[in-house]
Amino acid sequence: MSTPAATLCVPKVPNSGWRITSIITAIAVFIVLHVFALRGTEFEPAALVTGAEGMASFLADAFPPDLDWESVLAPALKATTVTLWIGLLGTTLSIPSALLLAVFASRTTTPHKTIYQLSRAILSFFRAVPDIVFALIFVTAVGLGPFAGVLALICHNTGVMGKLWAESIEETDSGPQQALSTVGASRLQQVTHAALPMVLGQFVGLLLYRFDVNVRSSLVLGLVGAGGIGLLINQSIKSFQFDAMLTQILVVLVLVILVDQLSSFIRRKLEV
Amino acid sequence: MTTLRLPHPPLLQGAPPREEILQVENLTKSFGGRTVLDGVNFTLTRGSVVAFLGANGSGKSTTLKCIMGLETLDAGSIKLNGTELSTLRGTALVRVRSSVAMIFQKIHLVPRRTALENVCAGALGRLSGPASFSPMFFPRELKEEAMAALARVGLADRAHEKAGRLSGGQAQRVAVARALCQRASVLLADEPVSALDPRAAEEVMELLAELAREENLAVAAVLHQPNLAVRHADSVVGLIDGRIEYSGDISGLDASMQARLYTPNRAAA
Ligand SMILES: Nc1ncnc2c1ncn2[C@@H]1O[C@H](COP(=O)(O)OP(=O)(O)OP(=O)(O)O)[C@@H](O)[C@H]1O
Ligand SMILES: [Mg+2]
Numbered sequence: 001m002s003t004p005a006a007t008l009c010v011p012k013v014p015n016s017g018w019r020i021t022s023i024i025t026a027i028a029v030f031i032v033l034h035v036f037a038l039r040g041t042e043f044e045p046a047a048l049v050t051g052a053e054g055m056a057s058f059l060a061d062a063f064p065p066d067l068d069w070e071s072v073l074a075p076a077l078k079a080t081t082v083t084l085w086i087g088l089l090g091t092t093l094s095i096p097s098a099l100l101l102a103v104f105a106s107r108t109t110t111p112h113k114t115i116y117q118l119s120r121a122i123l124s125f126f127r128a129v130p131d132i133v134f135a136l137i138f139v140t141a142v143g144l145g146p147f148a149g150v151l152a153l154i155c156h157n158t159g160v161m162g163k164l165w166a167e168s169i170e171e172t173d174s175g176p177q178q179a180l181s182t183v184g185a186s187r188l189q190q191v192t193h194a195a196l197p198m199v200l201g202q203f204v205g206l207l208l209y210r211f212d213v214n215v216r217s218s219l220v221l222g223l224v225g226a227g228g229i230g231l232l233i234n235q236s237i238k239s240f241q242f243d244a245m246l247t248q249i250l251v252v253l254v255l256v257i258l259v260d261q262l263s264s265f266i267r268r269k270l271e272v
Numbered sequence: 273m274t275t276l277r278l279p280h281p282p283l284l285q286g287a288p289p290r291e292e293i294l295q296v297e298n299l300t301k302s303f304g305g306r307t308v309l310d311g312v313n314f315t316l317t318r319g320s321v322v323a324f325l326g327a328n329g330s331g332k333s334t335t336l337k338c339i340m341g342l343e344t345l346d347a348g349s350i351k352l353n354g355t356e357l358s359t360l361r362g363t364a365l366v367r368v369r370s371s372v373a374m375i376f377q378k379i380h381l382v383p384r385r386t387a388l389e390n391v392c393a394g395a396l397g398r399l400s401g402p403a404s405f406s407p408m409f410f411p412r413e414l415k416e417e418a419m420a421a422l423a424r425v426g427l428a429d430r431a432h433e434k435a436g437r438l439s440g441g442q443a444q445r446v447a448v449a450r451a452l453c454q455r456a457s458v459l460l461a462d463e464p465v466s467a468l469d470p471r472a473a474e475e476v477m478e479l480l481a482e483l484a485r486e487e488n489l490a491v492a493a494v495l496h497q498p499n500l501a502v503r504h505a506d507s508v509v510g511l512i513d514g515r516i517e518y519s520g521d522i523s524g525l526d527a528s529m530q531a532r533l534y535t536p537n538r539a540a541a
Contacts, residue, residue, distance in 0.1 A: 179380035179447075182340050183454050184370040184397025192405040193393050197384045 058242060065250060066243035076232060076248045080255050083228035086146050087215030087259075090153020091207065097158045102165035108174045109195050111187055123166070126159025131217050135226040146227030153214050153221070161210050168202040169195055201270055208263040215259045219252060291318050293490045294339070294372070294458050299348035301334055301514075308334050309514040312348070316458060316490040321481050323501035323522070324494040326511035327534050332494045335511075336460045340374050341365070352458070370397040373451030375461035375493075379443045383436025387427060387446045390435050391418040394453035414453075421452040425479060441472025448479060452487075459483070461493040465500065473497075477504040498530050 013019075037043075066072045103109045104119035134152035142148050177194040185193065196203075222230015229252055236245035294316040301309040309331045316322060324332045337343040339350055341357075350357045355368055373394070381390045389407040395414050396404060403409035422428050425445040435443060444464060451459055461480065465473035477493070481504040484491045492509075495501050501508060501522065508525045510518035510533045518529055 173378075175376065175378050175380040176382045178342070179374070179376060179450075180393060180396060182342070182372075182374040183394055183450070184366045185393070186396075186400070189396045189399075189404055193385075193396065193407075194382055197382045200384060 061240070062242040062246040064243065065246040066241070067247055072244045072247050073251075076229065076244075076251045079222075079227075079229040079232045079248075080251050082146050083218050083222065083230065083252075084215060084255060084259070086149040086153065086218035086221065086226070086228055087211060089150045090157055090214045090218065091161075091211040093150070094154045094157040094161060095207070097154070098162040098165060101158065101162040102169060103191055103195070105162065105166040106169035106195075108177060109169055109187075109191050119162075119166075123159050123162045126155055127163055128159070129156065131156035132220060132224060135221045135224050139225050144225040144227070144231075149218055149221040149226030149228060152226060153218060156217075157210055157214055161206060164206045164210075165199070165203055168199050168206065172198045172202075204270055205267050208267050212259055212263045216256060292316070293318050293353060295349075295351040296335075296339065297349045297351075299335065299338060299350070300346045301331075301338060301343065302346060307514060309338070309345075312511070312514070312516055314509050314516070314519055316492055318457065318488045318490050319484055320506040321484045321491040321493065321504055323505035323508050323525075324492060324511065325496075325498060325501060325508060325525070325530075325533055326517075327536075329513075330511040331514040332511055333462050334514075336374070336462050336492070336494065339372060339460060341369060366397065370454060371456055372458040372460060373454045373456030375444070375447055375451060375459060375464045377463035377466050379440070379447050379467075381435040381438075381443055381446060381450075383434065385435055386432050387422060387435055387438065387449075388415065388418055388431040390446055391421050391449045391453045394418075394421075394450035395455075397454065418449070418453050421449040422446070424452060424483075425449045439472070440468050441475055444468060444472070444476050445479060448476070448483070452483075456489070458490045459492070461491065463494050463496065466496055473500065474503075480504070498525060501525060 101119045101123055104111070104115050105123055107116065110116040110119070131152050134155045135148055138148035138151040142151065172195075174195070176198060177190045180190045180194045218226075218228055219230045219233075222228040222232070223234045225231060229248055233245055233248050233252075236242070236248060292315050296315070297313050299309050299312040300307070312331070312335055314322070324335070326332050334343060338345045352368055352372065357365065357368065360368055381387075382393075385393075385407065389410075392407060392410050392414055395417070399410075399414075403411075419428060419431060422431055425448050427442060427445055427449065430438065430442065430446075435446060438446065448459075459480065464480070465476050468476060477500050480491050480493060483489050493505070495505075502525060505522050507521050508518060509516060510525075510529065512533060517533060518524055
């Protein structure tokens with residue numbers, strides 16, 4: 001056993017009493033919030049047990065999945081493709097609006113304070129309204145079908161991606177942009193030659209991430225009539241064809257896994 | 273102290289006279305009531321290198337920023353090519369000021385773009401229109417001018433290398449090439465070699481001094497190593513707490529002057 005060469009008494013941490021009090025208060029507040037939340041959501045695990053029977057019969061109906069090509073599998077694949085297209089267009093067609101708003105809503109690239117505030121407000125609005133609400137609105141406007149789904153995704157994704165992009169612009173080193181301002185470059189030239197090239201990698205990464213999310217959202221949009229496989233799943237449930245529903249869900253599962261793999265593969269490639 | 277001074281090449285016959293290009297008079301600046309620059313005067317002359325020395329916080333960067341318009345001055349005058357900058361506004365000011373280029377300690381190239389593209393960006397002040405928004409549309413003459421600038425700093429063979437893959441010393445030389453492509457006649461360098469290893473630092477200072485003499489540029493460089501100043505600069509501006517302590521020939525930067533510039537608690541001394 002060796003003894004340390006020297007020891008020094010650790011000085012008392014200032015305000016340690018106050019810190020302990022604030023930690024205890026934070027924990028107490030946390031617990032109280034959860035009590036309210038459990039009551040407010042009628043959280044009742046017992047209901048799950050009594051409902052187990054219904055669940056079992058539901059599953060029994062669903063198995064085995066109905067793999068009939070003509071009536072189930074082919075339409076499911078076709079509708080899933082539509083879902084994929086909705087997710088794709090919803091992502092890519094929101095690039096121009098998201099890009100513009102992101103540049104306006106970043107302190108380092110905005111042309112004016114008022115435009116900055118305004119763009120932030122617009123982004124917050126599009127982000128706050130869920131895509132499913134947009135879908136319901138567009139279904140009444142352009143009718144049932146995938147087009148409503150695409151419009152809904154464009155709106156919501158503009159808000160989310162614009163905000164994510166704006167944040168990544170603000171977080172990157174603005175040095176190169178400042179260097180170009182001393183060269184005499186215009187604000188727009190600074191953006192296209194410094195700010196945007198600096199964040200291009202992150203932008204593409206976030207875009208792929210949003211594509212992944214949007215393909216999954218477009219499924220839910222189908223449930224409210226905005227086209228794609230969601231619509232078929234909804235119909236199967238309403239007509240008690242749970243075995244067809246299971247097939248449709250399996251097809252969706254494959255799509256979601258493929259999209260997820262693809263987008264993370266490309267993102268990994270980009271990082272290198 | 274041993275000082276090693278390389279003899280300057282004799283001025284070529286018919287070489288332009290050493291004209292004064294930037295005159296700073298009575299530069300005063302305070303931040304929140306604290307005076308940071310207090311009546312700073314100096315002149316930059318074509319063909320010579322001025323080293324700015326002084327302890328941390330003595331106001332060296334603020335001085336350069338005021339000239340570049342990155343800070344506003346409270347009082348004083350800055351004359352560039354005989355034109356008082358405070359009389360100019362907007363695009364006229366940008367145009368006149370474009371003859372001054374800034375070199376940064378953090379270099380500030382765009383890593384994703386190639387060395388050549390970064391150098392071309394130096395010309396953005398004189399380009400306009402949609403074609404100036406992407407390097408793809410840069411005119412051929414600009415690219416050739418940029419190549420010549422890269423060759424001038426000894427990096428023509430790295431033209432298509434991404435700036436992010438260059439070493440610190442190479443990147444700083446690309447930044448110097450960008451300043452050349454800007455067609456600047458004054459180079460203001462704020463600690464251009466503080467992030468570089470001794471050899472790269474020596475090379476970059478060598479390059480700046482060479483450009484001053486051969487391209488007839490006026491160079492001002494903030495340095496933290498008096499040795500580098502002694503080897504490469506012609507004169508020194510020494511700042512203490514925003515006031516000029518010494519301004520004159522490099523030979524005045526002897527050991528006692530260095531000690532004075534970097535003594536703590538100068539106010540009390
Ligand atoms: N934007 C600012 N707001 C408030 N104070 C500032 C600002 N910029 C500089 N200062 C202050 O002005 C003084 C001079 O700063 P400056 O950066 O010019 O010093 P410096 O000589 O370049 O120092 P260093 O060797 O550390 O780079 C410092 O005390 C600094 O704190
Ligand atoms: Mg400084």
